[in-house]
Amino acid sequence: MGVQDSLETVQWDVSEAAHITVDNDYCVTCEDKPCLHLCPAECFDYQADQKGGIYFAYEPCVECGACMVFCGNDPEKGAVSWSKSEGGKGVEFDFG
Amino acid sequence: MTAVDFDVVVVGAGRAGTAAAYKLAAEDFDVALVERAKQPGMKNVTGGVLYGQILADLVPEFPEEAPLERHVVEHNIKLLHGDAEVSIGYRDMDLLEEPNYTLMLGKFDRWFVDRAVDEGAVFVPETTVRDVTQARDHAVVHTDRENGDLACHAVIGADGVNTTVGRATGIQRTMRNPDMALSVKKVIDVGRDTINERFNLDSDEGAAYIYTGFPEGAPTIGYFIYTYDEYISVGAVGGLEVLRWLGDEGYAESGTPLYSLLEEFVELDTVRPYVQGESLQEYQGILLPELSYESLPDRYDRRIALVGDAAGLVLNKGYTFRGLDYGIKSGLLAAESAIACDREGNWEAFGRRYDQWLENSYVLQDMKQHRHLPEFLKNERMYGAYPGIATETLRGMYSAGSDAQGLTWKQAYRAFRNSDAGFLDLLKDGYRGLRSL
Numbered sequence: 001m002g003v004q005d006s007l008e009t010v011q012w013d014v015s016e017a018a019h020i021t022v023d024n025d026y027c028v029t030c031e032d033k034p035c036l037h038l039c040p041a042e043c044f045d046y047q048a049d050q051k052g053g054i055y056f057a058y059e060p061c062v063e064c065g066a067c068m069v070f071c072g073n074d075p076e077k078g079a080v081s082w083s084k085s086e087g088g089k090g091v092e093f094d095f096g
Numbered sequence: 097m098t099a100v101d102f103d104v105v106v107v108g109a110g111r112a113g114t115a116a117a118y119k120l121a122a123e124d125f126d127v128a129l130v131e132r133a134k135q136p137g138m139k140n141v142t143g144g145v146l147y148g149q150i151l152a153d154l155v156p157e158f159p160e161e162a163p164l165e166r167h168v169v170e171h172n173i174k175l176l177h178g179d180a181e182v183s184i185g186y187r188d189m190d191l192l193e194e195p196n197y198t199l200m201l202g203k204f205d206r207w208f209v210d211r212a213v214d215e216g217a218v219f220v221p222e223t224t225v226r227d228v229t230q231a232r233d234h235a236v237v238h239t240d241r242e243n244g245d246l247a248c249h250a251v252i253g254a255d256g257v258n259t260t261v262g263r264a265t266g267i268q269r270t271m272r273n274p275d276m277a278l279s280v281k282k283v284i285d286v287g288r289d290t291i292n293e294r295f296n297l298d299s300d301e302g303a304a305y306i307y308t309g310f311p312e313g314a315p316t317i318g319y320f321i322y323t324y325d326e327y328i329s330v331g332a333v334g335g336l337e338v339l340r341w342l343g344d345e346g347y348a349e350s351g352t353p354l355y356s357l358l359e360e361f362v363e364l365d366t367v368r369p370y371v372q373g374e375s376l377q378e379y380q381g382i383l384l385p386e387l388s389y390e391s392l393p394d395r396y397d398r399r400i401a402l403v404g405d406a407a408g409l410v411l412n413k414g415y416t417f418r419g420l421d422y423g424i425k426s427g428l429l430a431a432e433s434a435i436a437c438d439r440e441g442n443w444e445a446f447g448r449r450y451d452q453w454l455e456n457s458y459v460l461q462d463m464k465q466h467r468h469l470p471e472f473l474k475n476e477r478m479y480g481a482y483p484g485i486a487t488e489t490l491r492g493m494y495s496a497g498s499d500a501q502g503l504t505w506k507q508a509y510r511a512f513r514n515s516d517a518g519f520l521d522l523l524k525d526g527y528r529g530l531r532s533l
Binding site: 007086088 | 134241
């Protein structure tokens, strides 16, 4: 079972406002692109036509915060700007 | 004196925050419990056992009243090595005397918040805290609601590993990969009878399984299986630093996502019998603090106290995870500090007093005693060479094959010589293990 199938079991009340944004200018110089294998919800996708090769979608985010740590907080990376989703929005786990 | 809306505002309705709100409400304090989810538990994920004595002290009727999953009577540590597994099992019916349970936070947190509200706490859901500021004689919690700022004497930041209270106030330093672990988890519908058959359990007895050694030699990567009433959870945990380079170091061809490791794990011959026929109910991901006692960040600033995961109060002991009870205990200590401040009419000492009491509590004493553990658990030999030596020795004991000749100690010696570990490593690791476990 791929992670996309797994993610179909998760519920969201998607906010209109993105709680995470990615500045692709940083992705241009990022060689190893850890976001592609570290995000547990595959919010980061490699797309050659995107600046720096990274397409980001906040909608399926499970709000773990890993991208803030491995990219946003990394002085050599820093593409990710992170905040908590607005009140009542975002992922809704039933079986935490 | 500025008028305050509440004596104390608690940010985050997990177990730590709710315990604090419950305690304060029971003492007739005006306390708000602010939660960004619609319902308690919706943003929370655990993979673990609640060691419930501390909660039983606070809410004696909890084992009867709370929605609990299974009463844990068995713990297993499993060292994987290729197709083989060495298992250390501990089953003890005396564990039934202790209130230790597996939980589903969706149900449990709702119950706990309801109990706090019964005591008089004001629950404020669907509200995200953006900042906390302190003035001369009060603090203000800034939320994303219009006119939603709450003035109070003190703030308890129980808002989890990615604490806004900690980061916005600068109490918590910037977290980096070596201090954090990622976990993914699947909740699978197996059915009550099948669980009891597969795990050799009776009625509501529960079991916990911890695995290491897959992929071979990858440090800090571990797996768990917990039994719930009708479901089981199966998950993987790995330090972000290791996951970041896993693959580039040669464990796989490219960076291997944790969810892919979990997929491979559940297909292992030794694991599949427990989880097969899976009907996936939910997939989850969460970050967890993996700090040692020495690297814990600050926990307070005047009228602000951080508790639970927000303060990094989690300990991976290798054979079990502690965190749920640490959260409850730290929340209670913050509440007790508020009670003492109110009695003295001086709230300036709120954070410092909490921190002193926490330092003397079993939570930080535990973390202090095990302060070498996080480093010990980063040792590659624990995930490769040693499980290999153990399986090879046991194969010698139980296999009738021709390569398994000689006395057991000779086979063990041979297995050791065939491994990557040297004598000095063994001595060193043995010493470190004894010192930290």
